Amino acid sequence: MELIYKGKTKDVYRDSADDNGVVLFFKDDMTGKDGVFDPGENQVGLTVEGSGRAGLKLSSYFFEKINALGYPTHFKSADLDSRYMYVHPVETFGKGVEVICRFKATGSFIRRYGAYIEDGEQLDDFVEFTLKDDKRQDPPINEAGLVALDILQPGEHDVIVENTLKICKLIKEELAQRGFDLYDIKLEFGRDIKTGEVMLIDEISGGNMRVYKAGQKVDPLELVDLFFK
Amino acid sequence: MELIYKGKTKDVYRDSADDNGVVLFFKDDMTGKDGVFDPGENQVGLTVEGSGRAGLKLSSYFFEKINALGYPTHFKSADLDSRYMYVHPVETFGKGVEVICRFKATGSFIRRYGAYIEDGEQLDDFVEFTLKDDKRQDPPINEAGLVALDILQPGEHDVIVENTLKICKLIKEELAQRGFDLYDIKLEFGRDIKTGEVMLIDEISGGNMRVYKAGQKVDPLELVDLFFK
Numbered sequence: 074m075e076l077i078y079k080g081k082t083k084d085v086y087r088d089s090a091d092d093n094g095v096v097l098f099f100k101d102d103m104t105g106k107d108g109v110f111d112p113g114e115n116q117v118g119l120t121v122e123g124s125g126r127a128g129l130k131l132s133s134y135f136f137e138k139i140n141a142l143g144y145p146t147h148f149k150s151a152d153l154d155s156r157y158m159y160v161h162p163v164e165t166f167g168k169g170v171e172v173i174c175r176f177k178a179t180g181s182f183i184r185r186y187g188a189y190i191e192d193g194e195q196l197d198d199f200v201e202f203t204l205k206d207d208k209r210q211d212p213p214i215n216e217a218g219l220v221a222l223d224i225l226q227p228g229e230h231d232v233i234v235e236n237t238l239k240i241c242k243l244i245k246e247e248l249a250q251r252g253f254d255l256y257d258i259k260l261e262f263g264r265d266i267k268t269g270e271v272m273l274i275d276e277i278s279g280g281n282m283r284v285y286k287a288g289q290k291v292d293p294l295e296l297v298d299l300f301f302k
Numbered sequence: 303m304e305l306i307y308k309g310k311t312k313d314v315y316r317d318s319a320d321d322n323g324v325v326l327f328f329k330d331d332m333t334g335k336d337g338v339f340d341p342g343e344n345q346v347g348l349t350v351e352g353s354g355r356a357g358l359k360l361s362s363y364f365f366e367k368i369n370a371l372g373y374p375t376h377f378k379s380a381d382l383d384s385r386y387m388y389v390h391p392v393e394t395f396g397k398g399v400e401v402i403c404r405f406k407a408t409g410s411f412i413r414r415y416g417a418y419i420e421d422g423e424q425l426d427d428f429v430e431f432t433l434k435d436d437k438r439q440d441p442p443i444n445e446a447g448l449v450a451l452d453i454l455q456p457g458e459h460d461v462i463v464e465n466t467l468k469i470c471k472l473i474k475e476e477l478a479q480r481g482f483d484l485y486d487i488k489l490e491f492g493r494d495i496k497t498g499e500v501m502l503i504d505e506i507s508g509g510n511m512r513v514y515k516a517g518q519k520v521d522p523l524e525l526v527d528l529f530f531k
Binding site: 204 | 413
């Protein structure tokens with residue numbers, strides 16, 4: 074298969090068996106610093122055997138649930154042994170946008186807004202956008218900025234916020250049923266390259282969320298083990 | 303008069319002649335660093351005799367224009383010799399919010415979004431909110447954040463954006479008629495303490511805007527001199 078893009082935790086290939094298909098290969102690399110996992114970090118901090126497969130397994134579980142509810146996603150199917158996810162090709166927004174849904178205030182939210190809220194306090198229906206830009210520490214951006222910089226078309230912001238809230242509440246509920254507390258999660262969206270439809274892309278794994286159980290942070294691999302037990 | 307609040311560039315007094323009045327005293331202190339004026343700075347950087355009077359003169363000119371058009375403001379009247387502005391009492395939003403309208407990308411906009419736009423490029427209808435928080439470098443915040451942190455009530459965001467665009471286009475036009483190019487400007491809004499109506503507060507002077515003439519930055523005092531020539 075032809076490599077299109079080499080990412081931090083995934084590589085992207087053209088699907089040799091499908092002209093309109095793309096394949097994501099889930100690597101065993103995780104974001105973090107000095108060997109400690111951190112979903113807020115912008116660099117590969119550790120390599121853990123089995124983390125790629127675990128991320129793909131949890132992602133596939135959630136994508137299937139979301140597809141079944143009719144919210145558009147890029148997900149077609151997955152093969153856990155080869156660590157491949159088969160997806161619809163999409164164009165990303167600008168150089169990449171992250172959509173963060175927060176249920177409890179922590180991390181960069183506290184670094185920015187700590188004058189108004191304590192770490193761990195509850196948030197309702199909070200969604201924000203940040204630009205993928207390691208050099209500028211993934212700056213937050215509002216709807217007017219996303220449109221002014223031609224990253225989103227007018228109207229796309231509200232569609233993304235609405236879908237993000239529905240999807241993240243589903244994920245929060247799935248986790249809660251197994252005793253996990255979802256603090257925050259980052260999603261990515263893109264446009265179907267044929268229809269332009271806005272759809273959920275990337276992955277939905279422990280690497281993109283902060284999850285607690287009985288007051289203790291649960292790391293991505295532990296999450297998958299406990300989730301499917 | 304009883305001092306209510308000592309600000310960086312203005313002091314706030316209760317109006318001894320009016321139970322429902324507040325008086326702002328315009329000081330000769332300007333924000334900046336190492337003696338150089340910068341509207342983006344959070345500290346007093348220089349003291350210039352006559353700057354308080356000049357700021358009040360320009361502010362009064364704009365507030366009278368805005369009041370005449372019927373957009374709500376706190377402005378009642380001004381006395382240039384005493385450097386007093388007589389205003390309606392308001393409550394501010396949280397610990398203070400700045401509303402920035404940008405016509406050309408520069409300053410913190412480029413520091414955040416420089417991957418997408420060059421310094422000096424045009425922006426249309428761009429408004430953003432930042433929190434007044436020196437310790438956290440005045441972080442930008444979106445509508446969901448302002449509501450989640452109970453800083454704005456639902457609906458107030460859109461009223462402020464709409465009024466900001468109208469007011470800033472008026473100011474830009476007034477400046478353009480005299481050969482000035484307005485790059486960006488920060489406004490403040492508050493709620494009338496009696497009616498809760500959202501209104502423009504604070505000042506509208508060179509200290510709150512970046513203005514150019516023939517490609518050269520115009521400092522706040524020079525702006526007032528040239529504006530009223």
